[in-house]
Amino acid sequence: MRLLFCLPTTALSGGVKVIFELANHLGEDGTQVDVFSFAGAPTWFGLRARLLDTRDLATVDFDAYDFVVVSNAFFVPLVLPRVRRAVVILLCQDYESFHHARGERTYADFTTPSPAFDDIYRLNIPLVAISRPVADLLKQHTGRSAYYLPMAIDQTIFRPLPRKAASRRKRILLVGNYLMPYKGMSDGLAALRMLAAEMPVELVIATQERRSRAFFDDLSFPVELHFCPEEAAMPEIMASCDVYCCTSWYEGLGLPALECFCCGVPVVSTRTYGVMDYGVDEENLLLARPNDPGDLCRQLRRVLQDTSLADRLRDGGTRTVASAYDWPTSVRRFKEILGQIGHSYAGAGVVSAAAMEALLARLEQAGALTPIEVFRRYEDLAAELDVVIRGLLDEGPTVTAFESVRRLRDEFRVYLEHEGTQYYSAFRAKYDFCGLLLSLRASDRFVDYLSLVLEQSHERAAHTPATLSEIRYPVV
Numbered sequence: 001m002r003l004l005f006c007l008p009t010t011a012l013s014g015g016v017k018v019i020f021e022l023a024n025h026l027g028e029d030g031t032q033v034d035v036f037s038f039a040g041a042p043t044w045f046g047l048r049a050r051l052l053d054t055r056d057l058a059t060v061d062f063d064a065y066d067f068v069v070v071s072n073a074f075f076v077p078l079v080l081p082r083v084r085r086a087v088v089i090l091l092c093q094d095y096e097s098f099h100h101a102r103g104e105r106t107y108a109d110f111t112t113p114s115p116a117f118d119d120i121y122r123l124n125i126p127l128v129a130i131s132r133p134v135a136d137l138l139k140q141h142t143g144r145s146a147y148y149l150p151m152a153i154d155q156t157i158f159r160p161l162p163r164k165a166a167s168r169r170k171r172i173l174l175v176g177n178y179l180m181p182y183k184g185m186s187d188g189l190a191a192l193r194m195l196a197a198e199m200p201v202e203l204v205i206a207t208q209e210r211r212s213r214a215f216f217d218d219l220s221f222p223v224e225l226h227f228c229p230e231e232a233a234m235p236e237i238m239a240s241c242d243v244y245c246c247t248s249w250y251e252g253l254g255l256p257a258l259e260c261f262c263c264g265v266p267v268v269s270t271r272t273y274g275v276m277d278y279g280v281d282e283e284n285l286l287l288a289r290p291n292d293p294g295d296l297c298r299q300l301r302r303v304l305q306d307t308s309l310a311d312r313l314r315d316g317g318t319r320t321v322a323s324a325y326d327w328p329t330s331v332r333r334f335k336e337i338l339g340q341i342g343h344s345y346a347g348a349g350v351v352s353a354a355a356m357e358a359l360l361a362r363l364e365q366a367g368a369l370t371p372i373e374v375f376r377r378y379e380d381l382a383a384e385l386d387v388v389i390r391g392l393l394d395e396g397p398t399v400t401a402f403e404s405v406r407r408l409r410d411e412f413r414v415y416l417e418h419e420g421t422q423y424y425s426a427f428r429a430k431y432d433f434c435g436l437l438l439s440l441r442a443s444d445r446f447v448d449y450l451s452l453v454l455e456q457s458h459e460r461a462a463h464t465p466a467t468l469s470e471i472r473y474p475v476v
Contacts, residue, residue, distance in 0.1 A: 001031050001032065001066055001067070001335075001338065002031075002032045002064060002065045002066045002067075003026065003031055003032065003033050003034070003065060003066065003067050003068075003069065003338075004033075004034050004035070004036060004060075004062070004064075004065040004067070004068045004069070004086075005019050005022075005023055005033070005034070005035045005036070005049075005069050005070075005071065006035075006036045006037075006057075006068060006069070006070045006071065006075050006079060007019055007035070007036070007037050007070075007071035007072065007075075008037065008038050008039070008071070008072060008075075008372075009037060009038065009039045010037050010039045010040065010041065010042040010045075010047075010051075011039065011042075011208055012042075012044045012045075012208040012228050013177075013208060014093075014253075014254075014255040014256070015071060015093045015094075015252075016042075016045075016071075017045065017231070017255070018093065018130065018151060018255070019035075019071055019091070020035075020042070020045050020047050020049075021152070021154065021327065022330070022331070022334065023035055023047065023048075023049035024046075024047065024048045024049060025327045025328075025330075025331045026049075026331060026334070026335075027048055027049050028048075029331055029335075031335075033049040033050070034049060034050045034051075034052055034065075035047065035049050035050065035051045035052065036051075036052045036054070036057070036060055037051065037052075037055070038055050038372050039055075043228075044228055044230055044231070045231065057078060057079070057082065058082075060082070062079070062082055062083045062084070062086050063084060063085060063086070065086045066086060066087065066342075067086060067087050067089060067338055067341075068083060068086045068087070068088050068089070069089045069090075069091050069128075070088065070089070070090055070091065071091055071093065072096065073090060073096045073117055073120045073121065074120070074360065074363055074368075074369050075090075076088065076090055076120050076123060076125060077120065077123075077356035077357070077359045077360050078356070078360070080123070080125070080348060080351045080356055081351055081353040081356050087125075087126065087341060087342070087345060087347075088125050088348065089125065089126045089127075089128055089341065090120075090121075090125055090126070090127050090128070091128050091130070091149075092127055092128065092129045092130065092134050092135075092138060092146060092252070093130050093134070093252045093253070094134060094250070094251065094252030094253075094274070095113075095134055095137040095138065095141075095250075095252065095273070096114075096117050097113040097114045097117035097118050097121070097137075097141065098110055098111055098112070098113065098114075098137075098182075098250055099114075099117075099182070099368075100114060100117075100366070100367060100368035100369075100422070105181050106291075107249050107290060107291035110181065110182040110249050110250065111249065111250060113141050114366065114368055116359065116362040116363045116366050116368060117363070117368065118141055118142050119359060119362075120359060121138060121141075121142040121144055122142050122143070122144060123348065124347075124348050124349055125348055126147065126341045126345055127144055127145075127146035127147070128146060128147045128148075128149050128334075128337060129146040129147070129148055129149065129252075130149055130150075130151050130252055130253055131148075131151070131252055131253045131274045131277040132148060132276075132277050133252075133273040133274050133276050133277055134146070134252045134253075134273070134274065135148055137273065147337045147340070147341075149330065149333055149334055149337060150324070150325070150329065150330055150333060151253055151255070151258075151325060151330060152325050152326050152327040152329065152330040153255070153258050153259055153262055153321065153325045153326075154231070154327065155262055155321070155325070155326065157231060157232055157234075157235060158234070158235050158238075158259045158262035158263055159235065159262060159263065160262070160263065160264045160318070161235055161236065161238075161239035161263055161264065162239065163239070163264060164239060164240055164241065164242060168200055169200040169201065169202050169222075170195075170199060170200065170201050170202070170242045170243075170304045171201075171202045171204050171224075171240060171241040171242050172192060172195075172201060172202070172203060172204065172241065172242065172243055172244075172245055172300065173204045173205070173206070173237070173238060173241040173243070173244040173245065173260075173265070174188050174203065174204070174205045174206075174244075174245055174247065175205070175206045175207070175244070175246075175256040176207060176208075176248070176256075177207060177208060177209045178205070178207060178209060178212075178215050178216075179209055179211065179212060179215070181249075182248060182249045182250060183247065183248050183249075184247035184248050184249050184270060184290065184291065185215070185247055187247050187270075187290075187291055187292070187293045187296060188245055188247035188293075188296065189203075189215075189216075189219070190293035191245075191247075191293040191294070191296035191297040191300060192219075192221065192297075192300075193219070193220065194293065194294070194297040195297050195300055195301060195304075196220050196221045198301070199304065200221070201221045202221055202222045202223070202224060203216075203219070203221060203222070203223045203224070204223075204224045204226070204237065204240070204241050205223065205224070205225050205226065206226040206229055206234065206237060207225070207226070207227060207228075208227075208228050210227060213225075234259065235259075235262075235263050238259065238260050238263045238265050239263050239264070239265060241265060242266070242303075242304055242310075243265065243266045243267070243268055243300060243303045243304060243310075244256060244257065244260040244265050244266070244267050244268070245267075245268045245269070245296065245300060246267070246268070246269035246270060246272065246275070247270060247296065248270055248272045248290070249270065249272070249290045249291055250272050250273050250274070250290070251272040251273065251274040251275065252273075252274045253274040253275075253277060254269065254272055254274050254275050257269055257275065257278075257279070257285065258278060258320075258321060258325060260317065261284065261317030261318065261320050261321045262317075262318075262321050264314050264317070264318065265314070265317075266285070266303050266310045266313040266314055266317075267279075267284070267285040267286070267313065267317060268285065268286045268287075268288060268296065268299045268300050268303060269285055269286075269287060269288070270287070270288050270289065270290040270291075270292075270296070271287050271288070271289065271290055272290065275287070278320055280316070280320075283312075283313075283316040284313060284316030284317045284319070284320050285313060285316075285317065286299040286302065286303060286313070287299075364418075364421055364422075365418050365420060365421060366420065367420045367421055367422045367424075368422065369422065370421070370422045370423045374415065374423055375423070377415075378415075378423060378426060378427060378430075381408060381411055381412060381430065382430060384404075384408060385405075385408050385430060385433075385434070388401055388404045388405060388408070389450070389454070392437070392446075392447070392450060393447060393450060393451065396446065396447055397441060397446050397447075402437075402438065402441055405434050405437050405438060406434070406438060408430075408434055409431055409434030409435060409438070412427050412428075412430045412431035412434065413431055415427040416428055416431060433457075436453065437450070
């Protein structure tokens with residue numbers, strides 16, 4: 001059996017970790033496993049499966065594989081027209097139709113399905129869901145049934161550690177990308193502000209995000225930040241905390257809660273859909289309403305003030321993971337699923353390349369997809385503009401420099417046709433900046449003004465979520 005996993009990034013995330021673990025264990029079990037990504041090799045995980053040298057899907061020999069497993073829905077219309085004999089499978093680690101919100105990006109926005117994504121789910125390809133709630137959402141919104149693949153935790157790494165000594169200041173752990181609104185981290189900070197009025201607290205956060213650290217400005221309590229910690233370091237970080245708090249508005253599963261179960265750390269979680277795959281309120285965790293800082297604060301207060309409750313939750317979490325969530329079981333079930341698909345699946349049928357392109361265009365215009373080519377073009381143009389700006393600061397205004405600014409402005413403008421695209425604001429900001437440079441051209445104090453504009457831009461950026469913050473293509 002020859003298997004290819006396709007995923008957009010190799011950066012640290014729970015979903016990427018699941019695929020890497022699955023790829024490693026399948027390889028150890030005798031399966032030929034390769035991985036394709038738009039990004040480079042991971043620095044945070046020991047991936048033993050072969051990462052393809054190419055970063056271009058057009059150069060992948062899909063005929064070399066029996067199964068092509070894609071990690072994100074947008075890969076389906078990208079891959080299907082390129083495949084002749086391999087079976088394309090979508091591994092659904094969450095219900096992506098909720099992932100890309102429009103409007104005000106509120107809780108309601110992030111729990112409203114996207115018609116374009118649902119059209120991808122309705123394509124005639126096998127779906128594999130990592131939790132029963134994800135399978136239920138797929139069935140409810142698209143009418144499609146999915147195979148259920150139970151997930152696993154590396155319990156040689158995530159294991160019981162000595163319990164944190166009692167202390168006056170309570171340490172609360174958050175895990176994830178604070179720039180993604182649906183992670184609910186703003187709710188978590190609001191809950192901690194309430195709690196800090198009653199008791200000394202400290203925020204401990206493990207994150208893969210390095211930008212916009214001003215998110216943590218003006219807090220009245222200490223913050224201990226861990227950037228991209230290696231997996232082996234996480235159990236010690238978890239065990240140093242009094243409670244783990246999942247603040248997400250939704251998750252496909254929620255691995256950190258299960259990892260905390262293994263480490264003997266009490267858990268408070270919002271009702272994230274995925275948590276219902278393993279969470280039992282008042283038995284192995286406490287559940288709070290999503291997007292409700294007051295309810296989060298109330299549940300955190302209970303755990304931190306009631307030692308018998310905290311002990312009961314620890315015991316319940318230990319029982320939950322004691323006889324489940326092991327990789328041999330997950331790998332065996334995955335191979336059974338592949339066998340069932342190979343036996344019963346008749347293929348995707350006639351695939352229209354034009355129809356797949358239209359699906360991708362709908363996602364792009366709906367603000368749910370930045371094509372890799374567009375992302376790379378933005379990175380190249382932005383880097384070139386940075387070089388021009390450095391030249392203007394060092395050498396002052398020159399005809400050649402302003403010709404470059406005018407050309408770059410015109411190239412940024414190409415991507416401003418649809419205001420609803422995910423990348424519109426990023427290109428618009430660079431386009432407007434080029435226009436500002438050109439308007440200042442005749443000033444005798446051009447360099448002074450440029451320095452002032454850059455200073456104000458950096459200050460504003462420090463308090464504003466980074467553009468393209470949810471695009472996870474970069475090489476790591």
